[in-house]
Amino acid sequence: MKVQQGCNSSDMGIPVKTEEELRGNTVITPEDVLGLQKITENYLCSPEENVHMIDFTRFKIRDMETGTVLFEITKPPTAGCLKQCDPNTGRFVPPQFTPAFLQLRQVGATVEFTVGDAPINNFRMIERHYFRDKLLKSFDFEFGFCMPSSKNTCEHIYEFPTLSEEIMREMIQHPYETQSDSFYSPPNKLVMHNKADYSYSGGP
Numbered sequence: 773m774k775v776q777q778g779c780n781s782s783d784m785g786i787p788v789k790t791e792e793e794l795r796g797n798t799v800i801t802p803e804d805v806l807g808l809q810k811i812t813e814n815y816l817c818s819p820e821e822n823v824h825m826i827d828f829t830r831f832k833i834r835d836m837e838t839g840t841v842l843f844e845i846t847k848p849p850t851a852g853c854l855k856q857c858d859p860n861t862g863r864f865v866p867p868q869f870t871p872a873f874l875q876l877r878q879v880g881a882t883v884e885f886t887v888g889d890a891p892i893n894n895f896r897m898i899e900r901h902y903f904r905d906k907l908l909k910s911f912d913f914e915f916g917f918c919m920p921s922s923k924n925t926c927e928h929i930y931e932f933p934t935l936s937e938e939i940m941r942e943m944i945q946h947p948y949e950t951q952s953d954s955f956y957s958p959p960n961k962l963v964m965h966n967k968a969d970y971s972y973s974g975g976p
Contacts, residue, residue, distance in 0.1 A: 825888030
């Protein structure tokens with residue numbers, strides 16, 4: 773399993789972009805999404821643009837200090853899915869955490885995914901987290917090279933920002949107003965876009 777330390781995306785020197793502006797682009801690059809200043813309202817690419825057949829099948833979050841698993845989800849089999857199934861199924865996840873999650877400084881996110889019959893070079897993910905359209909943190913991860921028809925496992929290490937007591941209280945009291953966009957580009961063109969809304973008001 774690969775372990776990747778996330779680097780903080782720097783927006784310095786990157787032109788500000790809007791969702792509407794990017795929708796007019798033929799190709800959306802990592803630099804384009806780094807210019808976004810708020811959560812997107814819709815997906816910036818369709819499932820059909822995933823020409824590499826990237827399929828995320830498992831996701832787990834753990835506290836790096838204690839090893840405690842905080843969230844885990846596995847994609848169910850799709851063999852019985854009919855044509856009318858929602859094509860956006862699996863692109864949106866609503867994780868629920870306890871207030872204590874906001875006190876953590878470092879977590880590990882393990883992802884398992886498969887790829888199609890072509891190799892992928894420089895597979896990159898940019899993940900941007902917002903609370904009420906205020907950017908909290910931007911992460912930049914490299915999956916690296918993926919062999920054709922392979923199953924891959926990678927753990928990304930997230931270093932969380934220090935939040936004020938006021939912001940944490942607001943995030944707890946207003947579940948699902950903390951949101952993220954995850955953009956996947958192998959290597960320099962957006963082919964996948966996933967979204968998540970977070971709740972930090974769960975029980976112990």
